[in-house]
Amino acid sequence: MDIKKIKENIVFWVIKSAAFLNLLALTIFLFFLVKNGISAISWKFLVLPPRDMMTKGGIMPCIVGTLVLSLGSIIVSLPLGVGAAIYLCEYAKQGKMLRIIRLGINNLAGVPSIVFGLFGLAFFATYLHFKVSILTGILTLGLLSLPVIIGTSEEAIRSVPDTYKEASIALGATKWQTIYKIILPSAIPGIMTGVILSISRVAGETAAIMYTAAVFYSPHLPTSIFQPVMALPYHIYVLATAGTNIDKTRPLQYGTALVLVGLIFLMNFIAIMIRSKKQAKN
Amino acid sequence: MKKRSIQNSISKIIPMPLAFSPLWPFIPICNLRDFSLLLNKGRSPNTQIQGEGSLLSYKTKDNIIKYLFFLCALVSVLVLGLIVYFLFIEGVPIFKVVSFKDFLFGKYWYPTSDPPSFGILPLFLGSIYVTGLSSVFSIPLGVLTAIYLAEIANPKTRSIIKPIIELLAALPSVVIGFFGMVVVAPFLQKYLDLDTGLNMFNAALMLAFMSIPTICSISEDAIYSVPRELKEGSLALGATHLQTIIRVILPASISGISTGVILGMSRAIGETMVVLMVAGGAAMIPESIFDPVRPMPASIAAEMGEAPYHSEHYFALFAIGIVLFFLTLIFNLIADHISHKYKQVGASTL
Numbered sequence: 367m368d369i370k371k372i373k374e375n376i377v378f379w380v381i382k383s384a385a386f387l388n389l390l391a392l393t394i395f396l397f398f399l400v401k402n403g404i405s406a407i408s409w410k411f412l413v414l415p416p417r418d419m420m421t422k423g424g425i426m427p428c429i430v431g432t433l434v435l436s437l438g439s440i441i442v443s444l445p446l447g448v449g450a451a452i453y454l455c456e457y458a459k460q461g462k463m464l465r466i467i468r469l470g471i472n473n474l475a476g477v478p479s480i481v482f483g484l485f486g487l488a489f490f491a492t493y494l495h496f497k498v499s500i501l502t503g504i505l506t507l508g509l510l511s512l513p514v515i516i517g518t519s520e521e522a523i524r525s526v527p528d529t530y531k532e533a534s535i536a537l538g539a540t541k542w543q544t545i546y547k548i549i550l551p552s553a554i555p556g557i558m559t560g561v562i563l564s565i566s567r568v569a570g571e572t573a574a575i576m577y578t579a580a581v582f583y584s585p586h587l588p589t590s591i592f593q594p595v596m597a598l599p600y601h602i603y604v605l606a607t608a609g610t611n612i613d614k615t616r617p618l619q620y621g622t623a624l625v626l627v628g629l630i631f632l633m634n635f636i637a638i639m640i641r642s643k644k645q646a647k648n
Numbered sequence: 649m650k651k652r653s654i655q656n657s658i659s660k661i662i663p664m665p666l667a668f669s670p671l672w673p674f675i676p677i678c679n680l681r682d683f684s685l686l687l688n689k690g691r692s693p694n695t696q697i698q699g700e701g702s703l704l705s706y707k708t709k710d711n712i713i714k715y716l717f718f719l720c721a722l723v724s725v726l727v728l729g730l731i732v733y734f735l736f737i738e739g740v741p742i743f744k745v746v747s748f749k750d751f752l753f754g755k756y757w758y759p760t761s762d763p764p765s766f767g768i769l770p771l772f773l774g775s776i777y778v779t780g781l782s783s784v785f786s787i788p789l790g791v792l793t794a795i796y797l798a799e800i801a802n803p804k805t806r807s808i809i810k811p812i813i814e815l816l817a818a819l820p821s822v823v824i825g826f827f828g829m830v831v832v833a834p835f836l837q838k839y840l841d842l843d844t845g846l847n848m849f850n851a852a853l854m855l856a857f858m859s860i861p862t863i864c865s866i867s868e869d870a871i872y873s874v875p876r877e878l879k880e881g882s883l884a885l886g887a888t889h890l891q892t893i894i895r896v897i898l899p900a901s902i903s904g905i906s907t908g909v910i911l912g913m914s915r916a917i918g919e920t921m922v923v924l925m926v927a928g929g930a931a932m933i934p935e936s937i938f939d940p941v942r943p944m945p946a947s948i949a950a951e952m953g954e955a956p957y958h959s960e961h962y963f964a965l966f967a968i969g970i971v972l973f974f975l976t977l978i979f980n981l982i983a984d985h986i987s988h989k990y991k992q993v994g995a996s997t998l
Contacts, residue, residue, distance in 0.1 A: 370888055370890075371888075373890070374888055374889060374890040377890055378800055378890070380792070381792045381795055381796045381800060382796055382800065384788065384789050384792035384793055384796065385792065385793040385796040385797065385801070385809065387789060388789065388793055388812075388813065388816065388860060388864075389809070389812060391857060392812065392815070392816055395819075395824075395827055395857075398827065398831050399823075399827070445720070446720050446723050447720075448720075449716065449717050449719075449720025449721070450717070450720040450721040450723065450724065452717050452720075453714075453717035453718050453720060453721040454721060456717075457714050457717060457718065458721070466725060467721050467722065467724065467725060469725075469981075469984060470722075470724040470725030470728050471724045472980060472984055473728055473977060473980050473981070473984075474724045474727060474728050475980075476911070476914050476915075476918075476976050476977070476979070476980035477728075477731065477918070477973065477976065478917070478918025478919070478920065478945060478972060478973075478976055479918070479920060480918070480920040480945045480948050480949055480969070480972070481731065481735070481918070481969050481972060481973050481976075482731075483948075483949075484734075484735065484738075484948065484952075484965075484966060484969045485730070485731045485734055485735070487952070488734040488735070488737070488738045488966070489730060489734050492957075493734070509727050512723070512724060512727070513724065516724070540706055540709075540710055541710050541713075541714075542709065542710050542713045563818075566818055567818070569820070570818075570819070570820020570821065570822065570823070571820070572820070572821065572822040572920070572921045573821075573920035573921055573924075573945065573949055576949060576952070576953075577952050577953070599820055599822040599823075599921075600822075602822050602823065602826055603822050603825075603826075603921065603924075603925065606826050606829060606830070606925065607829075607925060616830070619826065619830070620830075623822075623823045623826050626820060626822075626823060627819065627820070627823055630818055630819070630820060631815060631818070634814065634815055634818050638811050638814070
């Protein structure tokens with residue numbers, strides 16, 4: 367065999383094993399999570415609040431809190447994000463303004479979540495007097511997920527064939543009618559994918575809600591958006607680092623982590639399904 | 649824009665079937681209003697006036713909508729401005745207590761002792777070291793995985809591995825931190841015979857685990873979009889697949905790969921939960937990779953809860969926020985610059 371060929375095979379084997387190292391890492395990760403977490407999960411674990419200083423009971427308030435926060439953040443980010451994407455795709459012209467907006471979006475995407483947390487604390491909680499509450503959390507998380515929504519919506523809108531738009535304009539529709547009746551409906555699956563991915567990102571977000579929305583422990587569910595909530599990711603952190611009996615609550619920690627990862631994977635699977643269905647249609 | 653609105657007005661006036669009739673070329677010649685009056689003989693003249701009004705309002709409405717969308721797009725820039733503004737409002741007062749130089753280069757971070765000492769050098773170096781060490785793992789693994797996916801894997805393997813990498817990106821950082829704490833730390837402590845498994849090495853491993861998907865997916869896009877003719881040209885000249893990858897494909901996609909690497913590192917610098925839970929939390933300049941460290945995001949997250957509102961400690965934590973913000977901003981601007989300046993347009997740019 368040619369020496370070149372042997373060399374190539376060795377290098378390709380190294381590259382391949384690097385790729386499979388990722389899979390191995392993910393497998394080990396999931397193995398430990400499922401192995402230790404599955405026994406903690408029961409119907410009661412999902413529907414009961416924690417009790418006995420959070421050493422027993424379930425995680426129902428955390429699940430509710432995480433759902434409220436992540437769905438709420440979408441109410442903030444979806445209209446703004448889709449609006450921005452429409453501007454970028456349909457109205458913006460090449461120039462300084464567009465460059466500034468793009469730079470703004472890219473850099474907002476790179477702002478660390480703890481800095482978002484500081485901002486939420488200083489602006490929403492303190493300056494606007496929303497305190498540590500669901501509202502503060504929703505607004506902070508909404509702004510944090512804005513770049514994700516803009517990015518995916520833009521991609522979705524750009525993938526609408528030009529012929530649709532041209533036909534609509536040629537039939538006499540105004541630009542707004544074209545956007546509203548033609549472009550948006552065709553872009554919906556893509557935008558939905560973005561929404562689901564954004565929810566899944568926000569659901570796991572901890573640093574941004576630590577000092578804006580999350581509470582250590584609350585005996586009952588919040589009754590208004592001006593109250594703080596418990597949330598799954600923060601609950602994991604609290605149990606694992608600051609709980610009264612860290613080793614005793616280990617199964618609860620694994621269980622909570624497994625529920626969170628399960629929730630996030632489920633949403634990602636749905637997003638992947640929508641996308642592959644759409645690709646098959648094209 | 650103007651031309652479009654004229655077209656729109658025409659189509660408002662002329663009934664649909666007529667819009668496609670061979671009369672079209674003559675329409676601009678005759679007076680539009682007369683023409684449409686002709687068409688609407690049966691209706692009262694009033695409707696015409698109303699029609700005129702709605703023409704104007706259509707244009708205004710479209711303009712209003714345009715500005716609404718423009719405002720939506722501006723929100724990101726606005727929020728970025730607000731973040732900077734509030735970080736400075738809450739952070740700058742600390743410089744009445746310590747000088748900027750002492751803050752940045754002071755070696756001791758004892759915010760709660762008396763008198764307090766606000767030197768963030770150990771925290772800053774903690775962030776830099778832990779990110780640097782994680783890059784040692786994440787860059788080769790991320791880029792090699794990208795090469796595998798874009799060049800070597802067959803389509804079926806690719807369609808399985810790609811979503812898995814995306815799932816990896818979706819893992820919440822708190823769960824990765826938890827994994828590092830309860831699985832990796834005891835393992836390291838036992839097999840490397842360390843005092844504690846919660847240290848810089850462990851944190852770097854976990855951060856690499858988090859930033860590989862970012863590096864990989866951006867690099868893969870770049871490698872995948874290298875024009876086919878470049879690759880085919882190289883193969884046709886007798887180069888092997890490996891030579892083609894090293895000499896042609898990698899140089900052609902280097903800007904995309906660097907963007908991915910920089911964004912991955914920027915993500916690692918700003919990552920909070922992993923370093924908070926796994927890095928060990930000692931605010932001192934590390935001497936070995938198995939020393940515990942306390943990177944900047946971890947300090948903010950750990951101490952904000954106990955810092956009284958508007959105390960010196962509180963201001964100092966916001967000032968760390970400023971440093972962290974600008975550090976990631978620099979990384980992002982470099983990435984942005986690279987991806988713009990060396991944008992690959994086609995084979996001719998090489």
